[in-house]
């Protein structure tokens with residue numbers, strides 16, 4: 653399918669996991685993609701990846717941005733605007749997970765996850781909105797919530813709080829700018845193979861009660877496995893294309909039936 657020919661997209665968190673999978677999918681559908689991440693080395697590896705053919709590679713650009721840093725976002729987005737001249741799609745996949753007992757969670761750790769997941773999403777939206785609102789196709793924003801915003805995830809209270817806040821933020825901008833052609837949607841993944849899920853066992857407290865995490869397993873993965881980044885990327889490609897024309901201000905849950 654080539655539903656995104658002539659569209660210009662920014663994907664944050666593009667160096668790994670779901671953001672990387674989304675970058676590859678949007679490229680495959682014909683979009684020009686500005687891959688954004690704080691990890692410049694991993695962004696370079698994306699260019700070297702042979703899953704992207706030469707024609708698509710010509711439409712792949714990368715920009716190092718730390719989304720938690722206002723100056724980095726302003727300067728990085730300005731460079732993209734200078735190069736692309738326009739923007740149709742923003743996918744805010746960058747994020748981190750920290751975990752631990754809430755009674756032991758430090759204020760620094762709390763502030764850091766809010767600054768990256770929530771403030772970073774806000775900064776990227778704020779800096780790109782003027783251009784998204786000028787899009788001839790109608791601007792598209794995809795933000796990353798999580799099933800943790802809707803169903804209890806023990807030891808992840810701070811992470812869950814950022815994802816709940818992103819959900820509300822997305823609803824607000826969806827209504828505020830609907831009249832100007834903008835659509836904004838929350839993606840709600842369950843367990844998906846990524847840097848975050850690979851790191852999760854090492855982040856949980858040593859005395860974690862794993863029985864509390866059992867209900868997070870996907871019904872569709874009887875072996876306890878995870879979904880693939882491409883499972884999420886395929887849905888995002890639909891949402892940002894004209895196939896998603898009547899979808900805004902809502903959540904799309906992609907969790908393999910973990911929470912039925």
Ligand SMILES: NC(=O)c1ccc[n+]([C@@H]2O[C@H](COP(=O)([O-])OP(=O)(O)OC[C@H]3O[C@@H](n4cnc5c(N)ncnc54)[C@H](O)[C@@H]3O)[C@@H](O)[C@H]2O)c1
Pocket residue numbers: 664665666667668669670671688689690691717718719720744745746747748749768772796797798799840841842843844845846847848849
């Ligand atoms: N994988 C899952 O099971 C799952 C479930 C629910 C929600 N999510 C959400 O999906 C999104 C994608 O995460 P993922 O699972 O692919 O993880 P990932 O770790 O594979 O990818 C996250 C990317 O974000 C980048 N990043 C982190 N901090 C950044 C910053 N300050 N500035 C710019 N980039 C930064 C990282 O370098 C990394 O490349 C996240 O918002 C995550 O919370 C993931």
